[in-house]
Amino acid sequence: MYGKSIASALAVLLAATPATGQEVIELPAEDRQLASALDEVYRVGSALGEDWEQFGNVRRVAFDAAGQLYVFDNQADRITVVGADGGFRRAFGGAGDGPGEFRSPDGFAVMPDGRVVVGDLGHRGYHIFGADGEFERMVRMAPEPGTARITDLLPDRGGEAVYSAVGAQLLRFRSGTTARTTPPTSRPVERLNLDGDVAAKDTVAEGWLPPGGDRTGRPIGGRPSFELPPRQVFGPMMLAGVLPDGSVAFSDSSAYAIKIARPGAGVLRVLRRPLQPTRVNERVIENERERRAALAAAGRGPRMVVNGVEFFPQVEHLDRVGVFTEVSIVRGLRTSWDGEIWVQRHGSEPGDDAGPIDVLTMDGRYVGTYPAGAVALPDAFGPDGLAAFVEQDEMGVETVVVKRLRRSARQENHPEPPRD
Secondary structure, eight states, rough: OOOHHHHHHHHHHHSSSSSSOOEEEEESSSOOOOOOOOOEEEEEEOOOOOOOOOSSOEEEEEEEEOOEEEEETTTTTTTEEEOTTTTTEEEEEBBBTTTTOOOSEEEEEEOOSSSSEETTTTTTEEEHHHHHHHEEEEEEEOOBBEEEEEEOOOOOOOHHHOOOOOEEEEEOOOOOOOOOOOOOEEEEEEEEEEESOOOOEEEEEOOOOOOOOOOOOOTTTTEEEOOOOOOOBBOOEEEEEOOOOOOOEEEEESSSSSEEEEEEEEEEEEEOOOOOOOEHHHHHHHHHHHHHHHHHHHSSSEEEEEEEEEOOOOOOOHHOOBBEEEESSSEEEEOTSEEEEEEEEOSSSOOOOOOOOOETTTTTOOOEEEEETOOOOEEEEOOEEEEEEEETTOOOOEEEEEEOOHHHHHHSOOOOOOOO
16 A cells, blocks of 8 residues: 555656656666676775875765866865876865865765865855865855755756755765754755855755655754654665756656756656566565674675764664665666766665666667676766776775776667667
């Protein structure tokens, strides 16, 4: 019964989206296998390497239009720029209270021209750096009720703005300026305009808020709470990526429905595959409990930062937030510079996030699927087929590997499928 209500809620949301120009595209049910076609270009990061590449905690990576790699080291509060040849270019940032120095940084976006935006809850603002790494200015965060949060920042390639998805992976949070008095009704995708002294938010699309609501902003004893992320185990993630034309691709439900929205127009297109979420039962829950216990014992698993302190959610998190009634299909989403949408599904086990990866195009073509384990979901895409992967060895040393996708080989072997 509950599963039907989830499907009904999704249908209502789709119907509630402005209908003008909206297109729903049904993609094939059967996977068409893609062969892995990635060639290594260079790698940086080593305990025995140069000082600049001894990373402490690679939080995020990104590329600019020239193919330069930007590595945000969350432990050193530093951004390192690597040239297209793998050589050191410059580094900037650092902890402190001065111009361009960080207190509690997280979430960063790299513009095509090399300018960088870094969110900083300690300063309650967004640092903006020029393409040369020099600090330009700070834009204050707008006051907001409830808990102030930072999720991934995604660059708007056509303007002085970044995108953020409420409900996406929470990177940092602190108490808001005032307590929230009314609960939210959605998980919006927002565009943050950074033209002025204070960031201005515009809602691009309203993402679905699952039953149970958003608890991180509700006051407890007059103060905003510091609960763990409200998403139930196996519940729908809020995943988003920016496309070359300025639209946003996002997933917000347990079904396979990739929505494409544009500022001022809402959802324009929905890409769906007829894949059904797995129902959750006691066996699924017990297997997930054992998996989380093993990760916690090994010091691995999802990391959280609360008021500057990093920790690993333990098994109790499963009991604290509850378990969703079905296993959400989509576990990861990235968008490339040429408009591809890479969608990672869960694996053979419900708790396995590293399943097959579908490759779609922004106009609604299904290119094919990389089998589970054939290729990892890139941590960042760059121009000319570049992709960056953050890897960690058995000693915990982090390395960033840059590879290039051989697109021509893939396109020759997998021509455009016929459209219904």
